[in-house]
Amino acid sequence: MKKLTTILCTALAACSVSSQTLIQAYKNRADLVSQTNITANLQGFSNLGIKTTGSVNNANALTWIKNKYTSYGYSASEIVENPFTFGSTSSKNLVITKTGTLYPDKYVIICGHFDTITGPGTNDNGSGTSVILEVARILKDVPTEYSIKFIHFSGEEQGLYGSSHYANNIAYQSGVKKLDIKLVFNLDQVGGKLGNVNSKIICERDTSGQSGNNAASNTITQQLATCTTLYSPLQTSISNAYSSDYIPFEQKGYVITGFYEYTRSYNEHTVNDTFANVDPVYVFKVAKAAVGAMQHFATASSTVSAISAAKEKPLTSLESVxxxxxxxxxxxxxxxxxxxxxxxxxxxxxxxxxxxxxxxxxxxxxxxxxxxxxxxxxxxxxxxxxxxxxxxxx
Known part of the structure; x- marks a missing residue:
């Protein structure tokens, strides 16, 4: 633990509090992840059925996700639907922006897709969707120096259409970077398979495409691995980014990293990708790691006001029902x-x-x-x- 803590403290920007205090504050928030919420999100996502891009179920899934953010207290002005088309298909991404205190125009993006094919896609990618929702709930009233964008992409399964639209038309326009993005943290298929030994997560780094962002991606991914070990019980493995929603951003020169299950479930893109086959406890552990990492990436505050402390309490008032x-x-x-x-x-x-x-x-x-x-x-x-x-x- 001492060695890992030292690595992370070195990576942290100059802080007005001790690194131990900061890490403890981040851990306290990571511990607010609710297994009940994760399980309910996975089940709710699964119940929406097959969410093929452009379908009614796909639109219903976007509304379901949007309603989650509203229930967490995000305002209408913070929630934006981002429409796109490919061929004769129309769909929407969902983008939620939490404004930073010191760098409101520099963004940390945490993202994942919600479209599915063949089955309900509880693992691919209801798992990533569920984790992002829990991160958004916990960090809602936590001050962060950098702004955070929680992005739920559609069109991933057909060819990264939603993320390509966003990277090429919103983040980057006419050869110019319109959004100053610190990094893109993608979560895709992090649910494992019930019955497998799910004790490790892959931290993904950039090794191809634009060579100028590889070193920065490697640094960020090493920090992701360290945060994972600090704030969750998961072990880590470093591997390469591949064919998911961070790729269009990588192609524009942005720094990327990501999570992917270590022990493959192999249920993706099949009728077996259901709630019954996913491992909710594994998703819970991934969420703890993601909450810790996002606080590090966005430089979250180490102190909590009396009001926000009350809001940060986990939703466990029904635990003794x-x-x-x-x-x-x-x-x-x-x-x-x-x-x-x-x-x-x-x-x-x-x-x-x-x-x-x-x-x-x-x-x-x-x-x-x-x-x-x-x-x-x-x-x-x-x-x-x-x-x-x-x-x-x-």
Missing amino acids: KMYPNPVKDILTVELPDSNIREFTVEISDLAGNPLLKEENQARINISRLANGIYLCTVKTEGTSITRKIIIEK
Whole structure:
């Protein structure tokens, strides 16, 4: 740990606080990553079905992601839909901008695609989407010196069309860099496969294309690996960037890095890329690494005001919710941890995530019409949710 800390401290810009204090502050925020949120995001993404670029499901996925940012408190002016076309297909990227305190016109981009082919794409790339959402939630009210752009690209599977449009028409125009981008951090297929040993993540560096940005990419990727070890339990492996949404930026001379699963799932682009096959705990660990790394890349503050500290609390107010009896026969009772909660939703779905029953503000749920088996029960309130398994046995 001492050696890794020393490497990271050397990489950090001049700080007004000790490096140990800064690292501890970043770790505290990385520890705010919620397994409940990650699992719910993966399941919600999967439930949207196949999200082929230009399809109704693809548009619904963009709306679903957009609503997440609204629920986190991002304003309408910070959320921009970026339309593009290729051939006869039209789609949109989603771009959310968090303004920096010292360098508002210099950006750290964290990105990943949300379009899929063949299956619901829970790993490729619901996993990256889920991580980016959790990073955005946690860093919402954390001051960062550099601005952050959270970008969700469409059209990746057909040929990087969404990211190419953004890199060539927004970031770079008529041979001139319009956006001053510090680095592009891409997340693609970071979900692993349930049952595999998922203890390592690939940190991707630039080794081809524009030669002038290779050295900087290598430096940034080494920092990414160090942050991963500091802020998550994951081990790291350094490999090469390849065929994902950072490539159009690399071709314009920008510095890139990325995450990709180490133990391949091989479910990508198949009907097996589902919620049932992804490893939510692995995605949770990747999110912790990403939160830590983004704080480093964007130079986040090491101090938290009383107001923002309250906002940074993890969404765990429902962790102690009780659901009984379990197994249940006819009536399931949901006992909330706070008696002052008046507005809540209880949803019951099968293990594939298909909704079967929904009740508003009801603590006693009649499940008598459901067949024997194992189900998922989700309780939601004020942007917080928790999912538990229940058994129906009559």
